[in-house]
Amino acid sequence: MYRRVIRPLLFSLDEEQSHALSEYVLHAPFVWKGFGIQSKIGATSLSTTVAGVKLPSPIGLAAGYDKNCRVLKSLIDLGFGFVCGGTVTLAERSGNPPRRMVRLAESSAILNSLGFPGQGLGRILPRAARLGRYRSRVFVSISGSIEDEIAECYRQFAPLVAGIELNISSPNTVGLRVFHDPARLRALVEQLRKIGDSRTPLLVKLPPWSHEADERRVALALAETAVNAGADGLVIANTIPVEDSRLKVGKGGLSGSPLLDNTERMTAEVAALVGRHASVVSCGGISRADDVWRMFAAGASAVQLYTAMVYEGPALPSRLSRGLLELMEVAGARTLSDISGPPPY
Numbered sequence: 001m002y003r004r005v006i007r008p009l010l011f012s013l014d015e016e017q018s019h020a021l022s023e024y025v026l027h028a029p030f031v032w033k034g035f036g037i038q039s040k041i042g043a044t045s046l047s048t049t050v051a052g053v054k055l056p057s058p059i060g061l062a063a064g065y066d067k068n069c070r071v072l073k074s075l076i077d078l079g080f081g082f083v084c085g086g087t088v089t090l091a092e093r094s095g096n097p098p099r100r101m102v103r104l105a106e107s108s109a110i111l112n113s114l115g116f117p118g119q120g121l122g123r124i125l126p127r128a129a130r131l132g133r134y135r136s137r138v139f140v141s142i143s144g145s146i147e148d149e150i151a152e153c154y155r156q157f158a159p160l161v162a163g164i165e166l167n168i169s170s171p172n173t174v175g176l177r178v179f180h181d182p183a184r185l186r187a188l189v190e191q192l193r194k195i196g197d198s199r200t201p202l203l204v205k206l207p208p209w210s211h212e213a214d215e216r217r218v219a220l221a222l223a224e225t226a227v228n229a230g231a232d233g234l235v236i237a238n239t240i241p242v243e244d245s246r247l248k249v250g251k252g253g254l255s256g257s258p259l260l261d262n263t264e265r266m267t268a269e270v271a272a273l274v275g276r277h278a279s280v281v282s283c284g285g286i287s288r289a290d291d292v293w294r295m296f297a298a299g300a301s302a303v304q305l306y307t308a309m310v311y312e313g314p315a316l317p318s319r320l321s322r323g324l325l326e327l328m329e330v331a332g333a334r335t336l337s338d339i340s341g342p343p344p345y
């Protein structure tokens with residue numbers, strides 16, 4: 001139904017219009033429970049713990065889909081185990097000029113150069129305060145280029161959500177690169193850890209890296225720095241920086257299927273380095289149950305996705321949970337931590 005009817009309709013609009021339409025439709029809260037019922041959420045074998053947060057399923061929605069935290073409850077009702085709202089910045093931002101999103105349908109990918117358009121902390125916070133029983137499954141992504149602005153976002157959101165994701169890795173916001181310097185990142189994470197009672201789990205979302213030795217060494221040093229400074233988990237990773245003249249600003253981030261193999265490799269590298277001290281959440285190109293399996297086999301505790309939702313539609317989170325359960329049954333895996341090696345089919 002989604003592929004035959006709804007997707008062609010959405011894809012006849014430009015990328016931002018179709019996103020706005022799906023967000024509008026998600027405002028009807030109860031409609032979406034129907035999708036979630038199929039998700040097998042509640043099956044104990046799907047439960048996982050990320051950065052100390054117990055979750056009923058390892059399938060999460062990545063940051064960027066609901067930047068202003070308007071429809072997080074409906075997104076959970078679709079069957080996600082957890083969702084990440086934002087990225088939220090302290091002040092309202094208009095982002096980069098359009099065109100700033102391009103669908104690459106032939107490779108199930110998206111290019112974006114949005115650059116954090118969002119309403120800002122003040123307008124978004126009241127929505128987080130109304131999460132009620134959904135709160136235990138909501139993370140919020142925060143960012144900025146000035147430490148004190150990020151700290152203010154952390155201070156205000158931390159009591160309202162299950163965890164905070166610190167985004168230092170969007171390729172579309174130049175100022176973020178300052179936190180790719182390990183000393184700056186260490187100081188920032190340490191600053192956040194001192195705020196309030198600091199029990200709210202903190203994930204750091206890193207930029208991706210290639211298999212090239214120098215790049216890998218720098219990236220893994222950053223991962224280690226974040227964890228040593230007090231991060232409870234790492235999200236691996238953000239979009240891949242690319243240049244493309246179809247985007248008005250000439251460059252942006254690539255997401256979707258082309259990222260998958262790199263995500264698996266990075267997950268394995270980070271899990272080998274810090275997996276005993278921090279949770280690893282794999283993000284990039286995940287669209288099928290066997291992709292989720294591969295991430296767990298590489299050392300992940302959960303996965304996040306965004307682009308596959310655009311191509312596969314609202315039944316995707318349920319389809320992935322059911323598919324993962326089937327794979328586990330065939331392989332005789334009783335819990336997610338039993339997953340190892342290649343998927344059974």
Ligand SMILES: Cc1cc2nc3c(=O)[nH]c(=O)nc-3n(C[C@H](O)[C@H](O)[C@H](O)COP(=O)(O)O)c2cc1C
Nearest residue numbers: 062063064087112167238255256284285305306307
């Ligand atoms: C249109 C778009 C907007 C995004 N906005 C954000 C964002 O605000 N913050 C963030 O951390 N990641 C953002 N991302 C990156 C995703 O969270 C994710 O890391 C990336 O898309 C890779 O996952 P995927 O291949 O499943 O989409 C965005 C991605 C897309 C496609």
